[in-house]
Amino acid sequence: MTQTTSKGRPLDDELTGRVLDEVRDALDDSGFVHLRIERVAAAVGCGKTAIYRRWPSKAELVAAAILDGIDSTPLPDSGDIVEDLVEHAWQHLSNFRPDGPRGSSRNGVLLSLFDVEVIPLISERYMKQRHANGREILDRGIARGQIGSELDQDLTLDAIAGFTLFRLSIKPDAKADSDAELKDSYRRLVRSLLHLPR
Amino acid sequence: MTQTTSKGRPLDDELTGRVLDEVRDALDDSGFVHLRIERVAAAVGCGKTAIYRRWPSKAELVAAAILDGIDSTPLPDSGDIVEDLVEHAWQHLSNFRPDGPRGSSRNGVLLSLFDVEVIPLISERYMKQRHANGREILDRGIARGQIGSELDQDLTLDAIAGFTLFRLSIKPDAKADSDAELKDSYRRLVRSLLHLPR
Incomplete structure (x- = not known):
């Protein structure tokens, strides 16, 4: 799931992880309304275009940060x-x-x-x-x-x-x-x- | 439930209502984290000391704004x-x-x-x-x-x-x-x- 920035740098899984970490930190500090994608990009050292390409809106980025790491564990089936x-x-x-x-x-x-x-x-x-x-x-x-x-x-x-x-x-x-x-x-x-x- | 500001002006019920209205508007605009009591005071035309006297913290003010107008309706007692x-x-x-x-x-x-x-x-x-x-x-x-x-x-x-x-x-x-x-x-x-x- 890598993607290329406007400058050709890939938003690889490692960078994706750091973006979502940074988003969670920012949400904790100041909430959804004041989250700035520019600041997230600056903090992790990528372009904001790279972020917008992968998540076309702030809501998309935040939803990804919330759901990141949450696995859809297998359906329980104990018989009971x-x-x-x-x-x-x-x-x-x-x-x-x-x-x-x-x-x-x-x-x-x-x-x-x-x-x-x-x-x-x-x-x-x-x-x-x-x-x-x-x-x-x-x-x-x-x-x-x-x-x-x-x-x-x-x-x-x-x-x-x-x-x-x-x-x-x-x-x-x-x-x-x-x-x-x-x-x-x-x-x-x-x-x-x-x-x-x- | 009137209260006197440091300058002697009372925070009467009418002003209290306007403060809580303003707080709700501000919460809608930018959320709890970025609510500024100075701005609320300026918007309704009272001193911020008057607000702090009545609600000693931002959380107290916000809780009052949330619960304002919510009555504790009488306990239902239909027999059922x-x-x-x-x-x-x-x-x-x-x-x-x-x-x-x-x-x-x-x-x-x-x-x-x-x-x-x-x-x-x-x-x-x-x-x-x-x-x-x-x-x-x-x-x-x-x-x-x-x-x-x-x-x-x-x-x-x-x-x-x-x-x-x-x-x-x-x-x-x-x-x-x-x-x-x-x-x-x-x-x-x-x-x-x-x-x-x-």
């Missing part, structure tokens, strides 16, 4: 629909936690996710795939007879994603919860959303 | 725990919707809510009371025998609040949903969280 959905939610939480990949939940970075120009890109490139994965888990559960087909899948998946968002933003410091306790909360949430007995 | 929780959630959604009080969900304003310095203030002054109201609704439901006492109340209320947050931020343009449909989604969400039949 509850455990699969818990694992699916846990992947999402882990991606954006303070100790997540590339520190991507540093406040300025997490904040930029909610920008009106950035949200549609994150929706398209991350949430959509997550939602599709969630539906696949639910469909498998229906095929196995673990849940009924009358379940409102969108509502179920949005409620799980919303709980994660709430824990990441409004209530990030519920420190009393260990990972095991938090995972157990997800388990109880999923069971109730699926109308399974406690 | 599901309808009461739906109404409770609907109050929260309405407060922060684009057409909510004083346009407080304009993107820059909604974004500021997630700032690390602002979140604890919003938690303390808004979320805490909402959570307490939610618990009161749940406790009444238990007393009436509508739900069992083994329910995880925090999880239930956080899941409802998270769904609202998700709809406000990541998925604000689920335009297909009319208010009636959205309210019905809340109804189904609440019933499943309470382990009530569909």
